[in-house]
Amino acid sequence: MTDPDWRRIFGLREAGVYYALLILLTVLAALAGSRGLPPYLAPQNLGNILYQASLVGIIGVAMTVVLITGAFDLSVGSVAALAAAVLVGLAGEIGFVPAALAAVTTAIAIGLLNGVVVELVGINAFIVTLGTLTAVRGLVLVLTDGRSLMVEQPEALAQMLAFESSRFTPFWPLLLIAAGLIALSIARRSMLSGAAAALLALTALLAGRSFTLAAPVGYLALFTAVVWFVLRFTVFGRRIYAVGGNPEAARLSGINVHGYRIGAFVLSGGAAGFAGVLFGSRLGAINPTALQGTELTVIAAAILGGTSLFGGAGSVVKTVIGALVLFTLTNGFNVLNLGANYQGLIEGAVVVAAAAIYTVGGRTRGARRRTAAVTA
Numbered sequence: 001m002t003d004p005d006w007r008r009i010f011g012l013r014e015a016g017v018y019y020a021l022l023i024l025l026t027v028l029a030a031l032a033g034s035r036g037l038p039p040y041l042a043p044q045n046l047g048n049i050l051y052q053a054s055l056v057g058i059i060g061v062a063m064t065v066v067l068i069t070g071a072f073d074l075s076v077g078s079v080a081a082l083a084a085a086v087l088v089g090l091a092g093e094i095g096f097v098p099a100a101l102a103a104v105t106t107a108i109a110i111g112l113l114n115g116v117v118v119e120l121v122g123i124n125a126f127i128v129t130l131g132t133l134t135a136v137r138g139l140v141l142v143l144t145d146g147r148s149l150m151v152e153q154p155e156a157l158a159q160m161l162a163f164e165s166s167r168f169t170p171f172w173p174l175l176l177i178a179a180g181l182i183a184l185s186i187a188r189r190s191m192l193s194g195a196a197a198a199l200l201a202l203t204a205l206l207a208g209r210s211f212t213l214a215a216p217v218g219y220l221a222l223f224t225a226v227v228w229f230v231l232r233f234t235v236f237g238r239r240i241y242a243v244g245g246n247p248e249a250a251r252l253s254g255i256n257v258h259g260y261r262i263g264a265f266v267l268s269g270g271a272a273g274f275a276g277v278l279f280g281s282r283l284g285a286i287n288p289t290a291l292q293g294t295e296l297t298v299i300a301a302a303i304l305g306g307t308s309l310f311g312g313a314g315s316v317v318k319t320v321i322g323a324l325v326l327f328t329l330t331n332g333f334n335v336l337n338l339g340a341n342y343q344g345l346i347e348g349a350v351v352v353a354a355a356a357i358y359t360v361g362g363r364t365r366g367a368r369r370r371t372a373a374v375t376a
Contacts, residue, residue: 016354017304017321024325028332040335043211053320053327054216055080055275056294060301060319061224062271065231066264067302070244070311072125073265075114075132076272077294081286082136083107083276085143087160088286091151096159096281103280104273110136111269115262133295141288148287157284164281167212173221174204216278220320223271227316240264244311300347301326304354325350 025041032040039045059076066073083103090099114132118125143149151157178200185193231237242250243260251257280286304322307314326347333343 017306017318017325020304020350020354021321021325021328024328024332028328028336031332031336035336037335040332043207045331045335047211047213047217049324049327049331050217050220051214052331053323054214054220055278056297056301056327057220057320057323058216058223058275058278059268059271059294060298060305060323061220061227061316062264062268063298064302064305064307064314064316064319065227065240066268067307067309068231068240068244068311068314069261069264070247071118071261071264072129072309073111073114073268074126074129074295075110075136076268076298077291077296078133078136078140079107079110079269079272080276080279080294081140081291082110082143083273084280084286084290085140085149085276087277087280088149088151088284089143091156091160091280092153096156096163099156100163100277103277104270107269107273107276108266109269111266111272112262114269115265118265119258119261137292140290144286144288146288148285150285160281160284164215164278166215168215168218169209169211170213170218171204171207171209171211174200174207178204219274219278224316224320231316241312244308244313246312297323297326300351303351306354322354 029040032038059080063073063076083106086103086106087096087099090102093099094102110132114125114129117123117128151160178197181193181197181200185197231240239250239255240260242253242255243257247257276291279291301322302314302319303309304325305315305318305320307319329347329350330343332338
């Protein structure tokens, strides 16, 4: 691998979100230590951050796919709230599993509706999903009758809590993934895969066999891994990037542009529905204002991860890291008691700064390519 490749891989545009997370964790750990607080980097606190970011991360992975195709989905927060309302409203009557299936199916149907209206009717995705956001939120108000709903049947509530609140040990899964990455690094002679394997193995050894994580973290990791694999190593994934990068060229190449974008909306709806099921299961209750503003947090996480709002570029792994950056900020404010008044201001500044870095980095790379083309 040549030097320019290394500079690109470790440059701000490609790795900026990783640097941001490491710097943020270091600063918060130093502040906690200077105030005599418990270690900020304790496994329990890091596990809490992962847990807090899991729902946004799940929706963010699907949102990244939508953005890669060149579309947009503002309705995910309302769709997740509707799924939670369906779950809570039906779980006591028909049981947890049928209620969860009904909730996710409802969310998928809304995603399909968004995709069909955007692609086949030809209305801008921003306008369509903004309208869906409002309409679905109104439907949540109708279903809840403007008040909080609770699951009162003990059996259904126990199933919901078991689905969302159970815990697992990441020790062996991390070592298994590390072994896979080592095999990949040998097969492809990739130093990055080997470094990632070493980092995962070290993380597993430091955490130990007794360390546990909440189930939603596992769901996030599994979903991210599947989508990452599809985007990175399959024809289907390459076509998704092609659809967002140059729709007309993709169409002329025989790719069903409308079908791929509709599929992205369906995935977004399904992910939002699953996150809504987790949210409803976490509390065993739902109120009409639940998950308001979640769509903005999801989009902010994608932007922090470097996903282009114009399509054709994005990484689901970086989106998850972007979500961790946002929730590390929130967690740091809470742990250090810094006051929530400035939290929104700082988070907004971080998102704008990230967008500026990616934009300037993109222009710099473009200028270098043009210069190289002229001198060649």
